[in-house]
Amino acid sequence: MKKIFFIISCILLSTALLVALLPRQQKSTFDYEVGQPWKYAPLIASFDFPIYKSEEHIRAASDSAMRAFQPFFDRSEEVGLNQAEALRRDAASGKFARVPASYIAHAASLLDEVYEAGILTPEQYNALRSDSVKRVRIVSEQQATSVGFDELRSTRSAYEYMMTADTLNYRRDVMTLLDLNHYLTANLTADEAKTATARKELMRDVSTTDGMVLTGQRIIDRGDIVTPSHKQILDSFLREDASQQSTGTHRWRQIAGQALFILLAMCIFPLYLRMFRRDYMDSIHKLLLIFVGIVAFPVLTYLMVRYNYFSVYVVPYAMVPLFVRIFFDSRTATMTLILQLVLCSFGLRIPYEFVVVELFMGLIAIYSIKELTERAQILRIAVLTAFGGIVVQMAYDLSQGIDLTTADLSRYSYLTLSGFLLLFAYPLMYLIERVFGFTSSVTLVELTNINNPLIRKLSKVAQGTFNHSMQVGNLAAEVADKIGGRPQLARTAALYHDIGKMLNPAFFTENQSGVNPHDELTEKDGLSPEEQSARIIINHVTEGVRLAEKYHLPRQLRDFITTHHGRGHVKYFYIQWKNNHPGQEPPEEAFTYPGPNPSTKEQAILMMCDAVEASSRSLKEYTEESITTLVNNIIDSQEREGYFRECDITYRDIADAKRVLIDSLKNIYHTRIAYPDLKTADASNASPLFTSLLGGLRKR
16 A cells, blocks of 8 residues: 555656646747758648748838837917017017117017927937937827928027028127027927827837748748748747747646646556566665656756757766666666656657657667676767667658758767766766665675675685685576576675674684584573574574674665575574474574575575585585585475575576586586496506506596
């Protein structure tokens, strides 16, 4: 129930995250430039849309219309009349006593003239001139009259006009005495409302479109060179598409569809695990790594598309399936790759090419490695993946009729960079091991280094156990390679399975040299010598786990320490106890290893190899028959006692393991056929030299 709840939670959280980040507007999914070939599939209009003019064209049309625009001004008749009357009134009062009457009449006439034409403030006058306004409309008594801008004056230009209107008959120095600035003020006021209305009507007449594209019409074909006309239509299509998607109803309908699609895609993986890899569902760490791997790159892809950041082809999508291949198996890695690409492509408008190229690259990464044991393999995988991606992209371009001499080569650069980024899988693998508790083959290889502090200590304190572990490692690797296990895991586990013997090395036969400390044990604390000996022997398992934790060995290796004896008996002392206590039942737990029994193929292999190698040292003679009998008896006994019931090992695997162990032990102990005796008529007549040679051959 717990694992089902965890899987459902992962699916729902992954779906919510992907739907939240999934791009709604697809404008950034097309990358095109004028003069470059169209890299995508043929684009067909799925709806009617207008061809919008570019901002430059609209601005040019607007500027052209504005050059003929006439702003509105209201004329105040009272201002001109009042100022002319004020001049005459001041003259009548004697203010201009030194000025002839003809000058005053001339000035009054000019005032009437400039006010009739219209006077603006200096600020308004300069603004109209900077805007290159040719004409304005002056509203007077509900009538609008079009007047040329050159007929208008500002207060300053009106003064200059009056001072120089007739210099032959009216001297400037005398006109200055009239102080005409005092009688000049603006009589035109801008009518903002009428001007804004007129401008809006004028802009309404400026067309922002340049034709229509109908549903089903081909916009552009793959390989076509993008022309300015194509670009205008493409921009219009994406603009209209984004506009349609922005409506509330459409947006929620789209989100619902996206959520359903992603939810269905995410549900495929638990179904796959249930059918083919049910054991993975028992580990939360495995499930978490797989779900994180599936979601990570789709999230990155959606963000890149949403913010139009770089190209998605630069992302090393092969990295996640590569990790799954290293830590799990190739079938699960392939499934992870397919599901990942389906989710990534859902955020792209034209996903077919993307899926084809990235699928090939991912498959190359998955099937170019069987077991990762050295750093150079990552480099080789990166090179093969990048090269494969470039070849597939080239083949796809050629199949679509694109001339490579005119093709956009940036895609090939992105694929090369993607292969380079795949090199970061090596440091990231270390991080994954620490976070999720997995063990890669590279780590296993590093742990087999005999300069490792724990192994070095084992070789010094318990030399016999060290040699035994090395021998078991070689046997386990051979068996694992034969029956489809992980040879490196079996070898490394064998090297550490007996590290607990360092606590009391002399109590184990491989470290003894004639003296057996078990013989010196006497009854103590109610425990018989046999029980004490069994406790010491059993403690090498618990002490081994303690040392493994102290030296931070991976959990996977610690499991081998506890399972290499399973729930078996310490048989030597168990039988000895029964012989010394006839008619009594021995305390089973005192002679039983804590276990558990093996649960993986590699753990079963280690149990077989450990028992066979240890027992083979006690053989009196190393013949093919004795070795075969030994191997068969030990493994058949383990099988009968049910040690292999909980692991995925078959009868055929066990038979193959027997054959490998028999052949390996024969090679180790150099068994040979017996030489026949020479039959002669008179053996006593044989020469001494011949007799000596024959005897030497027999000894060998």
